Amino acid sequence: MPKAISQNLEIEKRAASRKFYQLIIRWHFFCGLFFIPLIIVISISGCIYLFEDEYEELMYQDLLFVSPAEKALSTSTLLSIAHQALPNMRASNVNLFESPNRSAEIIFRSKSMHHAKPLETSMEWAGDGPEKVRMVMNQERTSVFINPYSGEVLGTMKNSDRLMGFMKDLHGNLLAGKFGTKLVELASCWVIMLMTTGLIMWWPRGKTGIMGTLIPRLKTNRRLFWRDLHAVPAFYFSFLIIFLVISGLPWTDVWGDAFHSIQRNLNMSAPAGFHSRELKSEFIKDSETLSIDHVLIAAKERGYKGDLNIKIPRNKTDTYAIQRDSDDPAESPSMHLDQYTGQVLAASEWDKVPLLAKAVTYGIKLHRGEYFGVWNLVLALITTLVLIFMSISGLVLWLQRRPKKKLGAPKRPRNYKEPKWLIWTTVGFSLFMPLLGASLVLFLISDWCYSKARQSFA
Secondary structure (H helix, E strand, C coil): CCHHHHHHHHHHHHHHHHHHHHHHHHHHHHHHHHHHHHHHHHHHHHHHHCCHHHHHHHHCHHHHECCCCCCCCCHHHHHHHHHHHCCCEEEEEEEECCCCCECEEEEEEECCHHHCCCCEECHHHHHCCCCCCEECCCCCEEEEEECCCCCCEEEEEEHHHCHHHHHHHHHHHCCCHHHHHHHHHHHHHHHHHHHHHHHHHHCCCCCCCCECCCECCCCCCHHHHHHHHHHHHHHHHHHHHHHHHHHHHHHCCHHHHHHHHHHHHCCCCCCCCCCCCCCCCCCCCCCCCCCHHHHHHHHHHCCCCCCEEEECCCCCCCEEEEEECCCCHHHCCEEEEECCCCCEEEECCHHHCCHHHHHHHHHHHHHCCCCCCHHHHHHHHHHHHHHHHHHHHHHHHHHHHCCCCCCCCCCCCCCCCCCHHHHHHHHHHHHHCHHHHHHHHHHHHHHHHHHHHHHHHC
């Protein structure tokens, strides 16, 4: 090949590379500009919610802790006492704790609420692991705390009065119901796009050495200082951030529904779990619902021990359900019982849970910082703090380079024909995350209109 032709090809290749890089910078800029505020809110609320147990044990000691005595009252007696405290509400759950110095918690819901059509997807299914359950979001709940030895009502507390209840809803739906869940999902999908485009920008094109790629340049001008503080930690935590986002997607509306539909079609869904509403009791006219004590006896006969959560039937055909609360999903068995006969309708066996359902369950536990103790919590906290810092440092970089009274958006590359691999990769991302695809189409149309408008007024 003649030298001149070779040089021209090299020049064209470099020009195409620069235009591609310019396009990636533009995408990265607009991704951050649109979604950094949501990312910061979701991340901060998630950081706070990680410490739910520690915070509540510190703030509500008078409700959560008691002086142990020799003999505890029966659970049915505690339930009866709680009903007297809230006679106009329906008991939905009883939480019993293995520690002898913990109070019993009985959760009540409005009697009229259980007739309402469930419109939203609640994050509460996370305790169940692989199964997603339709529930009413932000439903008002009131907990009654009782001394299990004396029967004294220690106090009541509404879920809306708990800081962690607020943080949970803020993290899951931005306090905006169904619309909010879609915003959270959209922001989560764009985090993955931000990380992907950011890694492309981080990649040392033709550079040698580790400064600015593996080690931040701290003794340099302000722009490079903030650029490296933005890019280098992002590289080290990129996998963890993407994992944290993907492990949270099963909670979402569009992606989560599609994922669980695929699970069912592949026969990879888990058997009925603690929150399942598929199982029904066979209604027997003039029959009394069995005592909750019977459920506990049946559970202990099957080896259930530790902290227990019992679901109380909400209507004549619902079931009792009981689950052991554990950080290890393999140690969290659950079962359903007919509320009239006490027959065990279903019992979870971890060995029989499909692999995909197990993966979702472990992902949930890792996402919540619960699986391998304090180190899981610390790792989730640091990863989320890095994401918050990346968002803030990205804003700093934008403000540093932004001209006065202008947006300062990177220019769209001229006469650039996107390669097929880039188009198909974008299509793949859009199919994997439908809300991302829809918003990306909207963005590309808006970007094209904006560019044409600028050319017209230039």
